[in-house]
Amino acid sequence: MKILVTGGAGYIGSHACKHLLGHGHDVVVYDNLSTGFRDLARWGEFEHGDILDDARLRGCMRRHRPDGVIHFAALSQVGESMRDPGAYYRNNVGGTICLLDAMRAEGVKRIVISGTAAVYGRPEHMPITEDVPAAPINPYGMSKLFMEQMLRDHAAAHGLHWVSLRYFNAAGADPDGETGEMHDPETHLIPRIFMAVAGDIPALELFGGDYPTPDGTCIRDYIHVADLASAHRLALEYLTEGGESGPFNLGTGKGSSVREVLDAAERACGRPVPFRMAPRRAGDPPELVAEPSRARSVLGWTPLHSGMDEIMRTAWAWFNRGKS
Ligand code: UFG
Secondary structure (H helix, E strand, O other), rough: OOOEEOOOOOOOHHHHHHHHHOOOEOOOOOOOOOOOOOOOOOOOEEEEEEOOOOHHHHHHHHHHHEEEEEEEEOOHHHHHHOOOOOHHHHHHHHHHHHHHHHHHHOOOOOOEEEOOOOOHHOOOOOOOOOOOOOOOOOHHHHHHHHHHHHHHHHHHHOOOOEEEEEOOEEEOOOOOOOOOOOOOOOOOOHHHHHHHHHHHOOOOOOOOOOOOOOOOOEEEOOOEEHHHHHHHHHHHHHOOOOOOOOOEEEOOOEEEHHHHHHHHHHHHHOOOEEEEEEEEOOOOOEEEEEEOOOHHHHEEEOOOOOOOOHHHHHHHHHHHHOOO
């Protein structure tokens, strides 16, 4: 297939592009490089463009005539979305409107989007199935829920085929060391642990030790980015074979607490992690763990890299790239 990948210069997008090329698909990356990196857009042809630029996007779609679209281009930070909701609705919802209009105009019928566990908000029962009612507690999660609703409506009106992959906590880096996480500012737990180990920050702040969990710290379901990458290919192939549209959770089904992540980081780095307890971070649910069996049974997806030690090893190697 020829696949148009929006946001292919970002963290998850670049891993997906590498994976797609490795499985014989042609890739066109469409990215405005606002949070992505030109160096990471090295798998496939690169088109510099903004998702909100209707004319450019449509021109790109007309020139390349893709068989399907994988849509990563979006803002993705929960805290930022609380401070600037307009930017999230403009980029994530508005960008998806532009994309769906261009697809419709050019007759492109299949799309896989980056969804998120943030659509579930603060669910009471673990693990979380796709049938748990969506109830986002921040504009980021809400913007992704609106995106899913738009896909449903386009499916009903125009025969669009779609999958939303609801990621839990994306982590790790390319096992070959060719791409990885580079956020600015970096807010995610594992890279911040490494920043503390390397002395780039004085200590990791551990947000909240009084949650109703066995060790008092938040539990998350960490999924290796290489496993996320393979799920996008499988989802597009599934749609091509006539699979039914819908959302799929991408997680392992196993939760790790922040303290367990710290322990795994110490094993990977061979050094203690300087940390200090800090108050809870606003908006953090105590526990988010996926029930991932739908993606396994329907898409045939098997996570191969998502053991915590492999996540840590690959992420630590990427963090230290270029350092002697
Ligand atoms: N944490 C710390 N210290 C830090 C950073 C994080 O203690 O410096 C804790 C958080 O409180 C949380 C856990 O580590 O309990 C994981 O935090 P991350 O920021 O790495 O990830 P989140 O779970 O907040 O966010 C992820 C994705 C979002 C997505 C969300 C779904 O990054 O895009 O899951 O809830 F929206």
